[in-house]
Structures are given as C-alpha cells and as structure tokens.
Amino acid sequence: MKNMQQMMKQAQKMQEELQKQMEQTVIEASTGGEMVSVKMNGNKHLLSIDIDPEVLGSGDHEMLQDLIVAAVNEATRRVDEAMQGQLGNLTAGLNIPGL
Numbered sequence: 001m002k003n004m005q006q007m008m009k010q011a012q013k014m015q016e017e018l019q020k021q022m023e024q025t026v027i028e029a030s031t032g033g034e035m036v037s038v039k040m041n042g043n044k045h046l047l048s049i050d051i052d053p054e055v056l057g058s059g060d061h062e063m064l065q066d067l068i069v070a071a072v073n074e075a076t077r078r079v080d081e082a083m084q085g086q087l088g089n090l091t092a093g094l095n096i097p098g099l
Contacts, residue, residue, distance in 0.1 A: 018083070018086055021086050022041070022042025022043060022079075022082070022083060022086065023042060024041075024042070025042035025079070025082055025086075026040070027039070027041075027042070027078045027082060029075035029078055030074075031067045031070040031074065032055070032063075032070075035052045035054070035055045035067055036049065036050070036052070036055065036070075036071045037050040037071065038068075038071040038075050039075070040078075040079055042079055042082060042083065044076055046075075049068065049071075051064070055067065
C-alpha cells in the first residue's frame with residue numbers, strides 16, 4: 001500500500017511538472033510561405049496571429065481564412081508533439097512494475 005502511495009505522489013509531481021513546462025512552452029507555426037504565423041502556448045491558448053499585409057491587401061478572404069485555420073491547426077499539432085516529448089522525458093526514469 002505504501003508503494004502505491006509513493007507512485008501516486010510521484011505521478012502527481014510529474015503531472016505538475018509537465019503542466020508547468022507546457023505553460024512556459026511557446027510554439028510558432030506559419031502557413032502560405034509565412035503569410036500567416038501564429039503563436040500558441042503549451043495549453044493550446046492562441047497567443048498571437050501575424051498576417052502579412054500583402055495578404056490583407058489581396059482581398060481574398062477565403063484564402064486568408066484557410067491560412068489562419070491551417071496555421072492554428074499546425075501549431076496545435078506541434079503543441080501535441082511537444083507535450084508527448086515532455087511526457088517522455090519525465091517518464092524516462094520511471095519504473096512501474098508490470099508496465
């Protein structure tokens with residue numbers, strides 16, 4: 001029973017550490033040859049969008065919308081990858097019997 005409590009405390013500590021690291025992580029993604037760039041933190045909160053003035057002047061709203069959606073989706077994918085990497089780093093030394 002004591003061993004299980006230790007594992008639970010260790011898991012909680014790892015979760016807190018992962019959450020802290022992800023809050024500090026900032027991911028940038030761009031689309032359309034960097035016509036649209038977005039920054040997102042590790043909690044998947046959109047921090048900023050940068051749109052090339054040339055795109056705004058083109059008047060092609062559908063293209064702009066598509067570029068924004070694609071950039072946000074790419075940033076989200078990169079956050080997921082970063083989270084998996086951080087989780088892998090945190091659990092690398094973890095030794096749980098039976099797993």
